[in-house]
Amino acid sequence: MIRPSNAELELLKCLWRVDACSARALHDQAAPALDWSYSSTRKTLERMVDKGLVAETQQHGVNVYRAAVGKVSTLAALSSDFARRVLEIDGPLPAQAFADSRLLNADEIDELEAMLRQDPPEAKP
Numbered sequence: 121m122i123r124p125s126n127a128e129l130e131l132l133k134c135l136w137r138v139d140a141c142s143a144r145a146l147h148d149q150a151a152p153a154l155d156w157s158y159s160s161t162r163k164t165l166e167r168m169v170d171k172g173l174v175a176e177t178q179q180h181g182v183n184v185y186r187a188a189v190g191k192v193s194t195l196a197a198l199s200s201d202f203a204r205r206v207l208e209i210d211g212p213l214p215a216q217a218f219a220d221s222r223l224l225n226a227d228e229i230d231e232l233e234a235m236l237r238q239d240p241p242e243a244k245p
Contacts, residue, residue, distance in 0.1 A: 124171075128173060133223060137149075143161060
């Protein structure tokens with residue numbers, strides 16, 4: 121799995137919420153969390169396209185971006201990596217650790233729990 125940077129993860133979270141949008145709309149959504157220039161958002165999106173994290177298409181002459189990696193599978197891989205590397209937990213994290221997430225609904229938490237039981241989870245679109 122390609123591990124997104126913190127800034128890339130912020131952009132992915134915005135894309136997971138809205139499905140697809142222009143660089144400008146994405147910048148406006150992520151601005152409170154990232155506090156950087158529009159050109160930084162564009163450059164980061166270019167790197168994310170190169171990495172395969174984001175897909176870019178054109179609609180009516182405007183570049184539109186979509187997450188090319190799945191939300192649940194990416195979060196499962198990041199969570200498992202964090203548990204092993206930082207917390208030194210050999211088994212899966214309990215799904216209740218994600219119960220208060222504003223990013224995941226109940227069905228996604230169930231899916232995440234199933235993925236965390238696999239070893240290791242891989243990010244899938």
